[in-house]
Amino acid sequence: MFLDTPTLLPAQAPQPQVEIVRQLNYERKDGRVALRRIAGKTALFFQTKMSCDVDGSPNAYHPLDDNLSLDVIDSAGGKRRNGLPNGPLDVLPSPDVVVYWQGQPYVQPDGDYKGFYLSSTSYENPALPAIDPTRYLDARNIHYIVLPGGYVPEAQIGDLAAVYDPYSRHVSYAVFGDVGPGDESGEASLGTIKGLDLPCTDGKSSPGQCRDDLTFIVFPNTRQKLEAAEAWPHSQATIDRLAAAELTAWGGVEQLAKVTTVGSVPDTPENAPVYDLLARLVTNHLVDGDSDISLPPRYHLATGRLPCRPEIAVTLNQAVRHLEAKIADAELHHSEVTPEVPALLQSISVQIAKFPEADYAENIDLVRERAAIQALIARANGANITYLVQSMLTE
Numbered sequence: 001m002f003l004d005t006p007t008l009l010p011a012q013a014p015q016p017q018v019e020i021v022r023q024l025n026y027e028r029k030d031g032r033v034a035l036r037r038i039a040g041k042t043a044l045f046f047q048t049k050m051s052c053d054v055d056g057s058p059n060a061y062h063p064l065d066d067n068l069s070l071d072v073i074d075s076a077g078g079k080r081r082n083g084l085p086n087g088p089l090d091v092l093p094s095p096d097v098v099v100y101w102q103g104q105p106y107v108q109p110d111g112d113y114k115g116f117y118l119s120s121t122s123y124e125n126p127a128l129p130a131i132d133p134t135r136y137l138d139a140r141n142i143h144y145i146v147l148p149g150g151y152v153p154e155a156q157i158g159d160l161a162a163v164y165d166p167y168s169r170h171v172s173y174a175v176f177g178d179v180g181p182g183d184e185s186g187e188a189s190l191g192t193i194k195g196l197d198l199p200c201t202d203g204k205s206s207p208g209q210c211r212d213d214l215t216f217i218v219f220p221n222t223r224q225k226l227e228a229a230e231a232w233p234h235s236q237a238t239i240d241r242l243a244a245a246e247l248t249a250w251g252g253v254e255q256l257a258k259v260t261t262v263g264s265v266p267d268t269p270e271n272a273p274v275y276d277l278l279a280r281l282v283t284n285h286l287v288d289g290d291s292d293i294s295l296p297p298r299y300h301l302a303t304g305r306l307p308c309r310p311e312i313a314v315t316l317n318q319a320v321r322h323l324e325a326k327i328a329d330a331e332l333h334h335s336e337v338t339p340e341v342p343a344l345l346q347s348i349s350v351q352i353a354k355f356p357e358a359d360y361a362e363n364i365d366l367v368r369e370r371a372a373i374q375a376l377i378a379r380a381n382g383a384n385i386t387y388l389v390q391s392m393l394t395e
Contacts, residue, residue, distance in 0.1 A: 016251075018259055024048075024151050024185040028160040033185045035152065035219050038259065043250050044154060045217035047260055048186035049162070049310065050198055050208030052145050055097060055178055056121040058113040060203070063089065063105070069116065070140075070190070071203030073317030074076070076119065093117060099130055114218055123157045123177040134233060137177045139189035142236055144177025145216055146187035160243040163188055165196050166214040166262045166304045169253055169384050172196045173243035173322045175226065175234070176218050186214070191236070207292060210311040213263030215256060219246040264306035267296040274312060274351050280344060286319040313355040316357040320373060327380050337380040345380070 001051055017039040024033040024046060033048045038172075054060045061076045064067040065086040075082055077094030082085050092105055099106045099118040106118045121137040128135035137144050142291035145161045159176045165295040171190075172195030180187050186208075193200040196214075208214050222271065223241070230238045245365045247253075279299040281287050293315050307315070323341055330337045349370050 013065045015259055016255065021154075024148055025183045026185050027100050036090045036259070038251075038255075041250060042154070042216055042221070043219050043246070043255075044152060045259070046185065047166075047215050047263070049211050050186050050188055050193065050214045051206040052203045053180075053189050054203040055119045055145075055186045055189075057139045057144075057190070058108065058111075058118065058133045059116050060119040060139070061093060061098060061109060061117040062115065063117060063267070064115075073286075075203060076117070083172060101131055103152070103199055109135070119171050121177050122179045123175065123185065127232075137175075137189070139191060141171055141191050142177070142234075143174035143192040143195050143239060144189045144191060145174050145192065145218070146178040146180040146218075147176060148185050149179045151182060152184075152218065154220045155218045156220070158226060159218055159220055160239070160246050161216065161218040162243050162247055163192055163196060164217065164253070164260065164263065165258050166199075166215060166260045167264065169257065170196050171244075171253060171256075172245065173240045173245070173247075188216075200262040208278060210292075210308065210314050211263060212308045212310050213259045213261060214306055215257070217247070217250075219250070221390055222246060258303065263308035264267065264345065265309060267298075267306065274354070275348050277344075277351055278307075278312065280317045280347070281391060284340065284344070286344070287315055288318050288321045291315060291318070309355060313352070316352050316355075316371070320345070320348060320369075320376070324376055327366070327376060331379070342377045342380045345373050345377050
């Protein structure tokens with residue numbers, strides 16, 4: 001396993017007593033995300049990935065074309081015919097995400113976003129009509145977090161909150177604005193993610209999706225402070241001011257730094273083999289173009305925040321798919337596979353065993369994945385034999 005020791009604090013720094021309140025579920029319901037608090041304090045926090053939520057935005061979803069909207073209709077529970085990005089729906093979006101009116105998902109009849117569905121957030125102003133877009137939080141401009149339904153009963157919709165990046169030490173102040181599925185943790189509005197200076201443009205791009213160290217903190221029983229300070233709609237400036245005061249009273253960024261860790265895999269001798277492999281993948285252009293993978297300076301390649309375990313796991317899986325395409329192309333054209341291809345596959349097979357299944361963003365059976373890699377190695381060798389025979393026959 002990777003050596004992943006948090007940076008030690010100075011010996012004289014007092015360590016807060018942290019309690020685990022309960023485990024939050026995460027995608028495959030493995031319960032690996034711990035909801036924690038400091039003894040004697042009410043604020044609750046956890047570290048996990050972060051995906052982008054655009055619910056409440058007037059252009060969140062479109063009934064006919066995902067290219068026009070901030071997110072795909074699948075994220076709202078809908079399904080397009082033949083899985084295409086545009087065209088008619090075979091399954092309508094969920095009423096938990098999209099506003100329904102007279103038994104049908106409501107399509108905005110006029111305005112800048114005429115033709116778009118109207119989506120909702122759990123935090124809303126019930127005094128406004130259900131089909132009024134201003135009844136809900138606009139994910140583009142208002143910072144809010146999403147908590148899994150039933151797992152944080154101490155907090156109520158509208159409580160003040162914040163998201164913290166332990167690498168950059170940036171904080172994005174927010175409000176508990178939406179309730180998500182009980183088997184997932186780690187969602188925040190588009191505005192929240194932009195507040196962390198992460199490169200996010202819509203719900204289709206979630207730069208924190210494969211991290212495991214972004215920190216969510218919520219301050220229970222603070223909704224009343226927000227509503228007393230400002231009538232609906234609450235401005236982001238008011239949310240910033242009040243949530244910052246709550247965080248300061250709790251202990252501020254300094255306290256967050258004590259109780260959270262950067263999830264990056266450290267560049268140690270024990271972890272050198274995986275970074276050597278990642279450098280080879282980058283050099284061979286086997287890393288996706290939108291990958292956020294950075295490498296230690298010693299490789300003289302892109303440097304920055306070192307990747308978390310899930311980011312490495314997903315990158316290795318993507319590299320396997322790229323190598324599989326190279327093998328398929330060689331089989332199709334009866335050409336030779338370079339020796340680097342099976343060598344890389346074998347190295348990936350060795351490193352991939354170091355990751356628990358929970359590190360994968362998708363449901364991947366690791367036993368089958370390693371077996372599939374061995375099968376690809378056999379195919380690569382078979383393609384070379386075919387190429388050799390074809391070469392001999394044409395001489």
